[in-house]
Amino acid sequence: xxxxxxxxxxxxxGNQYGDDAFLRGYLQRRLPVGMLAQIExxxxxxxxxxxxxxYRLQLQDRLNEPTLxxxxxxxxxxxxxxxxxxxxxxxxxxxxxxxxAIPYERRHGRFSRIHQFAAVYLFHASSDVYTxxxxxxDGAARTLSVSGNQALIERALVxxxxxxxxxxxxxxxxxxESTGGSDVGxxxxxxxxxxxxxxxxxxxxxxxxxITSQMALTLARPEGNGPGGSGLAMFYVETHDDEGRLNGxxxxxxxxxxxxxxxxxxxxxxxxxxxVLVGDTRHGTRNIEPMLTVTRAWNSVTSVSFMRRAMALARxxxxxxxxxxxxxxxxxxxxxxxxxxxxxxxxxxxxxxELVELIGRQExxxxxxxxxxxxxxxxxxxxxxxxxxxxxxxxxxxxxxxxAGYVEDTGLPLLLRDTQVLPIWEGTTNVLALDTVLxxxxxxxxxxxxxxxxxxxxxxHEERLTQVGQQALAAVxxxxxxxxxxxxxxxxxxxxxxxxxxxxxxxxxxxxxEHGDVAAAGRCATVPVDLLVDIKSEDSARLIx
Numbered sequence: 001x002x003x004x005x006x007x008x009x010x011x012x013x014g015n016q017y018g019d020d021a022f023l024r025g026y027l028q029r030r031l032p033v034g035m036l037a038q039i040e041x042x043x044x045x046x047x048x049x050x051x052x053x054x055y056r057l058q059l060q061d062r063l064n065e066p067t068l069x070x071x072x073x074x075x076x077x078x079x080x081x082x083x084x085x086x087x088x089x090x091x092x093x094x095x096x097x098x099x100x101a102i103p104y105e106r107r108h109g110r111f112s113r114i115h116q117f118a119a120v121y122l123f124h125a126s127s128d129v130y131t132x133x134x135x136x137x138d139g140a141a142r143t144l145s146v147s148g149n150q151a152l153i154e155r156a157l158v159x160x161x162x163x164x165x166x167x168x169x170x171x172x173x174x175x176x177e178s179t180g181g182s183d184v185g186x187x188x189x190x191x192x193x194x195x196x197x198x199x200x201x202x203x204x205x206x207x208x209x210x211i212t213s214q215m216a217l218t219l220a221r222p223e224g225n226g227p228g229g230s231g232l233a234m235f236y237v238e239t240h241d242d243e244g245r246l247n248g249x250x251x252x253x254x255x256x257x258x259x260x261x262x263x264x265x266x267x268x269x270x271x272x273x274x275x276v277l278v279g280d281t282r283h284g285t286r287n288i289e290p291m292l293t294v295t296r297a298w299n300s301v302t303s304v305s306f307m308r309r310a311m312a313l314a315r316x317x318x319x320x321x322x323x324x325x326x327x328x329x330x331x332x333x334x335x336x337x338x339x340x341x342x343x344x345x346x347x348x349x350x351x352x353x354e355l356v357e358l359i360g361r362q363e364x365x366x367x368x369x370x371x372x373x374x375x376x377x378x379x380x381x382x383x384x385x386x387x388x389x390x391x392x393x394x395x396x397x398x399x400x401x402x403x404a405g406y407v408e409d410t411g412l413p414l415l416l417r418d419t420q421v422l423p424i425w426e427g428t429t430n431v432l433a434l435d436t437v438l439x440x441x442x443x444x445x446x447x448x449x450x451x452x453x454x455x456x457x458x459x460x461h462e463e464r465l466t467q468v469g470q471q472a473l474a475a476v477x478x479x480x481x482x483x484x485x486x487x488x489x490x491x492x493x494x495x496x497x498x499x500x501x502x503x504x505x506x507x508x509x510x511x512x513x514e515h516g517d518v519a520a521a522g523r524c525a526t527v528p529v530d531l532l533v534d535i536k537s538e539d540s541a542r543l544i545x
Contacts, residue, residue, distance in 0.1 A: 010410065011316035013055055016122050017047025020308065022346055026353065027118060029515070035108050039115050046097060046122040054090070054126035059411045061086040061128070066212075066264035068254045079251040081212050081264050090123075090130035095168040099123065100137050103363065104145070104161040113360030117301045117353065124302045125309035128262035129418055132425075133170040133210035135298035139291030140171035140217050144236075146290055147278050152236055156215060172216030173291060174237075174268070176207040184219060184285060185229035189270060191220040191277075199235060199277055200248065201270040209425075211251060211266040214239055217291060219284045220275070232284035235275035248273035259417030292426065293375075296383040297359055299426045300352035303390035306419045307345040310397035313412070314338060317401055328400075337400065341393050343523035346515075347508035348386045348393075354511060355382040370448040377445030378507065380432035384497075385504035387422035388429060394419045433496035436503070442483060449503060450476050456514035465513045468525040472509040475502050475530040482532055494540070498531045505529045 017023065017040075027036055064084040072078050098105070102116040124131045141160040144152055159169035179186040189203025201220050208216070215238045225231035241247050248271050255265040279287040315338060318328035328334045358375040361367050367375065398405035398416050405412045423429050436442075453476060457469025479502055486492055506529055512521035 008404070009320055011313045011320070013051035013312060013316065015044065015047040015052075016050040016126075016308075016312070017043045019051070019312065020047070022349065023118065023121065023308075026349070026515070027114070030114060030353075030357070031111055032108075035111055035115075039108075039118075042097060043118060043122060046093075046119055049093060050122050050126040054086070054093070054123075057086050057089060058126055058128060062409070062411060062414065065261050066254060068251060068264075068266075070251070077250070079246055079249075081251070081254070081266075083212060083264060084128065084262050086128050087130055087262055090127045091168075091170075092165040094123065094127075094130060094134055095163055095165040097123070098163050099134055100141060100168075101161045101163050103138075103360070104141060104157075106363075110357075110360040110364035110366055113356050113363070114353065117297070117356045120298065121301050121305045121308070124305040125415075129260045129302075129421075130262075131298065131302050132260065132263045133172070133213055135295045135302075136173040136210065136213070136216075136291075137170045138298065139173060139294040140215070142294045143217060143234075143288060143291040144278070147287070149236075149276075149278055152276060152278065156236070159214070169215060170210060170213040172208055172210055172213040172218075172239075173295070174205045174208045174216045174218035175288075177204065178206040185227070185232065187219055187221060187232055189218070189220040191222045191233060191235060191275065193223070199275045201235060201237065201273045201275050203270050205268040205270065207255065207265060208268050209260075209263050209265045211239075211264050211268065217278070217288060218275075219288065222281045225282065229285035230283055233281045234278045234284040234287045236278050237273055237275045241274075258420060259414070260421050261417075293359065293379050296379050296426050297352070297355050299422055300348075300355055300382045300386045303386040303419075303422045304345065304349045304352050306390050306415065306422070307341075307348060307393045310394040310415055310419075311338070311342060311345055313415075314341075314397040314400045334400070337396065339519075340523060340527075341396055343512075343520040344389050344393055346517060346520040347505075347512055347524050348389045350511035350515060351378075351382050351504060351508045352386050354507070355379060370444070370451065373441055373444035374448035374452060376439075376441055377436065377449060377503075380427065380435040381500050381504040381507075383426060384423070384429045384432040384436075385501055385508075388501075390419050390422050391416075429497060433500040434493065436500040437492055437496045446476070446480050446483075446503075449507065450480070453507060453510040456510035459514045460516055462516075462518065464518055465516070465521060468521045469510060469513045471525055471529055472506040472513070475506040475532075478530055479503060479532055490537070491534075494537060495532065495534070498533065502529065502531045505531070 061084055067082045069078060069080045097119060099119055103112045106112050108115055137160050141157055144157055159167060160171060162168040175184045177187050179188055189201060192200050194200050218235050218237055219232045220235055221231050222233050238247055250269040250271060252267040252269055318334060321328045355378055362375060394416050398412055401412060404410050453472055479499055509524055509529055512524060
């Protein structure tokens with residue numbers, strides 16, 4: 001008697017633009033009709049690549065990782081790094097599709113950033129985090145473009161923003177040292193004048209991602225400067241000299257990381273690396289802020305991209321997999337679980353793209369003072385909240401596959417490992433929460449946020465949406481009242497995460513109301529929006545003694 005062998009079909013992805021009704025609805029609502037008609041073919045092409053060729057290559061390329069060859073056969077130090085086949089293909093696609101070029105070409109004015117990040121959102125999840133060097137490249141391009149250093153603009157900007165894969169450069173961002181981590185003011189890297197008057201850098205960078213880039217922006221302390229961030233300066237470094245040799249740089253090792261393993265992240269020793277000063281010899285942390293605003297937007301959008309990819313796979317699987325006599329997408333509990341995750345994904349999407357829109361308007365010179373304050377406030381909030389949401393949503397989606405979600409060759413565990421980097425890169429959740437309450441200029445930012453929420457909820461008059469909108473407004477009012485009655489800096493710091501997340505969740509809710517998404521707004525309103533509750537500091541101290 002012949003036995004019947006059951007083999008479960010894997011989830012299948014379609015065109016990631018055509019299948020994403022929420023993305024298309026957002027673009028239809030926010031972009032001029034003529035512009036959307038112009039850019040839609042390129043977005044559809046990226047969507048096809050993301051769900052087709054790139055996704056297939058990603059699964060095939062799963063075990064390939066960067067390799068470091070420190071010495072050649074004759075004993076010469078070469079520090080040569082080879083990246084994976086997918087990364088080489090992703091580099092060509094990113095350049096030819098203008099993932100960096102779009103906002104600098106400015107063909108669509110303030111909407112250029114929306115165009116760019118819609119493309120990034122489609123591309124990211126199938127790129128094995130090639131978006132890491134792209135984010136730093138965009139940040140470097142923005143930083144150099146506003147630096148006033150015309151020589152560097154002419155040399156580097158044209159390469160950073162090139163659509164020609166043979167000419168395009170990427171940039172690194174070398175700030176992390178073992179002394180400081182997020183506290184970059186503790187940097188020990190020294191900048192020394194040489195005989196010709198140029199600058200040489202000496203020190204160790206503990207965590208430098210995408211070391212294969214052609215240049216980097218980094219921080220170092222010119223000799224004679226005092227401690228802290230104010231004593232640092234920002235420098236431009238090209239990784240190789242004109243003969244192709246490393247520029248006073250030794251690659252000590254590649255990092256063995258939990259995720260983002262396709263990204264060649266290295267420990268570097270700078271031993272006399274030639275560098276060019278960007279700006280003045282002090283306040284480097286302030287001068288590099290344009291880069292951080294851009295890279296935090298990339299972090300926010302790639303968080304949402306991972307959420308969307310996990311949801312696309314989970315929904316595809318639910319439409320195929322049978323259990324307990326029905327397909328998963330017909331089982332009420334499974335439907336309820338995925339619905340909650342979908343609502344979170346939509347709220348996170350709108351928050352990330354609110355930041356994108358503000359950056360586009362800033363670059364077009366269209367922000368008034370209140371909107372500038374709003375941009376400063378929501379930059380850290382969008383990054384910290386979307387990153388935490390991404391880890392939760394992706395983890396839940398992996399669980400929705402049961403045992404298959406835990407098996408490496410399905411490609412699913414990789415998605416969760418790569419997502420985990422998002423709350424860490426570009427500032428941890430706690431660092432960004434402190435940034436929100438201590439540097440977010442709350443006196444101007446909170447009224448601007450309240451005004452934006454009121455604008456969003458006043459756009460809809462459907463009763464259920466009106467009630468949800470009032471819930472968002474009440475959460476912000478509570479934060480504002482709490483802050484006005486609190487003058488204890490330790491209490492403020494202890495509650496910084498709850499303050500930032502409440503403001504972020506309130507804005508997400510208001511944006512869902514503005515979008516007219518009754519189902520998502522209603523679902524998000526069932527989850528606590530106002531997270532600001534006082535916790536006794538004595539209890540916290542006892543718990544970690």
